[in-house]
Amino acid sequence: MPTSVSLDVNGRAVTIEVDDPGMPLLYALRDNLELKGPRFGCGLGQCGTCAVLLDGEPVLSCETPLTKVANKKVVTLEGLGSPEQPSPVQRAFIDEQAAQCGYCLNGMIIHATALLAKTKNPTVPEIKKALADNLCRCGTHLRIIRAVQRAARNA
Structure with missing residues (x-):
C-alpha cells in the first residue's frame, strides 16, 4: 500500500x-x-x-x-544557492577552487554550512572535526579548509 x-x-x-x-x-x-x-x-x-x-x-x-x-x-x-546567486559557502568553494573530482563536494558544503550557522569564526580543528565524516578522494583538503575560512570571513 x-x-x-x-x-x-x-x-x-x-x-x-x-x-x-x-x-x-x-x-x-x-x-x-x-x-x-x-x-x-x-x-x-x-x-x-x-x-x-x-x-x-x-x-x-x-x-x-x-x-x-x-x-x-x-x-x-x-x-543553498543557485549558479547565479551561490551561498557564501558555495562562493568560497568556487573562489578557492576547492573542488577537483566533485565526489565530496555536496557533503563538504552541507557540513560547512551547518558549522558556520553555529560557529561564526571556526578554528581549523573545528573545521576539520565538522568535515571529518566526508570522504575526499582527490585530496583538496587544504583548499576545502581555506574555503570554509573564506566563507566565515565573508558571511
Whole structure:
C-alpha cells in the first residue's frame, strides 16, 4: 500500500508517494524530485556525499528513511544557492577552487554550512572535526579548509 510523505524541500512543500516506507530520503530527492546535489556514494553512511540539512542539522540521506522526515525541512545543495546567486559557502568553494573530482563536494558544503550557522569564526580543528565524516578522494583538503575560512570571513 503506497505511503504519502509531506515535507518541505528547499522551501517548497512537497508530497511524495512511495511503495516502500523505508525508502531512503536520498532516493526520493534524486528520483522523485530530480535533485542531484545529494549523491549516492557508499550507501552505508560512511562517505558523506549524500548529506542534506534536516531542520538545520546535517544528516546522511542514504540512511534516513523518507518517513522519518515527514513534516520537516530538508535543504539540499540546490536549496543553498543557485549558479547565479551561490551561498557564501558555495562562493568560497568556487573562489578557492576547492573542488577537483566533485565526489565530496555536496557533503563538504552541507557540513560547512551547518558549522558556520553555529560557529561564526571556526578554528581549523573545528573545521576539520565538522568535515571529518566526508570522504575526499582527490585530496583538496587544504583548499576545502581555506574555503570554509573564506566563507566565515565573508558571511
